[in-house]
Amino acid sequence: MHEKNQSTRRRFFGLAGGAALSGAVPIVTLRPAEATPAMLASAIRNVVGEAPVRPGKVKLDVPPLVENGNTVPMTVSVESPMTADDYVKSIHVFNEKNPQPNIGNFYIGPAAGRAQVATRIRLADSQKVVAVARLSDGSFWSTSIDVVVTLAACTEEVL
Amino acid sequence: MPSALINVPPKAKRGDIIEIKALMSHIMETGYRRTAAGDVVPRDIITNFTCRYNGAEVFRADFFPAIAANPFVSFFTIAKESGRFEFEWIGDNGFSETASASITVE
DSSP states (O other): OOHHHHHHHHHHHHHHHHHHHSSOOOOOOOSSOOOOOHHHHHHHHHTTSSSSSOOOEEEOOOOOOOEEEEEEEEEEEEOOOOBTTEEEEEEEESSSSSSSSSSEEEOOOOOOOOEEEEEEEESSSSSEEEEEETTTTSOEEEEEEEEEEESSSSSSBBB | OOOOOOOOOOOEEETTTEEEEEEEEEOOOOOOBBTTTTTOOBBBBEEEEEEEEETTTEEEEOOTTTTSSSSSSEEEEEOOSEEEEEEEEEEEGGGGGEEEEEEEOO
């Protein structure tokens, strides 16, 4: 008797909850397997190997609050004289929560004059973006920034 | 039809650091989206971009699905001599496009 009551009450709450949900704006979070901080760390290791990555020298410009994760302007610049014997070889950008931890690799050299690249990226969630620079002396420098995304990329259905 | 938008200053002084911008129209389908029926939409992205200045590579990039549709890049180079910039985009499903722009260095 007691058990029956409970199951009815449970069912009532279940139905009420379902009704409330269907009445609300449908929030579709079709999120495929997302990258994890561990995947981010291993993606960075794939680039730098065993070398230590020091914070500094790199500047990552991404708006801290993004309305549309489908196209987010991003600029990375590295402090470097960009001379024949002291220059930036490459810049690598990673993310924490997209389905894949890599965003892009950019290879430059002393002919660039200025170690700065810009592009537009996708962010599937509010997350950390990391930029790593490889210098001509073999050292690695990095910075990271936390970005809040209100409309995520990759989550909407295609019809 | 793929189309490229290139921005190279037509003139520069020798030794100037110039900004180059390049955009290629492309859907950059991530391979992580699904149709209403639940099927994965296959990946279709540009994976590589290269810029050569009178034959010498000055910039190269590897793109991943996290690069937005119609991939845009901006980068810098030193104006050394008059000549041509050649741009090349390579991607999935045999995608291959080129574009070029010339510069006069005084």
